[in-house]
Amino acid sequence: MxxxxLLHKGRGGGMSDMFGGGVSSSLGGSSVAERxxxxxxxxxxxxxxxxxxxxxxxxxY
Structure with a gap:
């Protein structure tokens, strides 16, 4: 758990940026992987x- x-993207990024989450966040919206x-x-x-x-x-009992 x-x-x-920790893998979720927080307000300032998070560990998800290490796995490519930062690229999708700059494009706007949430990616399929994030959902x-x-x-x-x-x-x-x-x-x-x-x-x-x-x-x-x-x-x-």
């Missing part, structure tokens, strides 16, 4: 959150 969040990274990060976060809740419920 931490790696996925896919957003979707993947949100999906992974939802799965992670569900696992945390499930483990908490399993530990309670």
């Amino acid at each position: 931490i790696l996925l969040v 896919n990274l957003d979707r993947f990060t949100i999906g992974t976060g939802m799965i992670w959150f569900a696992c945390v809740i499930a483990l908490g419920l399993l530990k309670a």
Whole structure:
């Protein structure tokens, strides 16, 4: 999760510039790769959150 969040482009760039994100940002708009990274990060976060809740419920019983 931490790696996925760090790959996102922040206000001043971010680690995504290392992998070619800076080129697409100068052209305007978000690239397909950036949108896919957003979707993947949100999906992974939802799965992670569900696992945390499930483990908490399993530990309670």
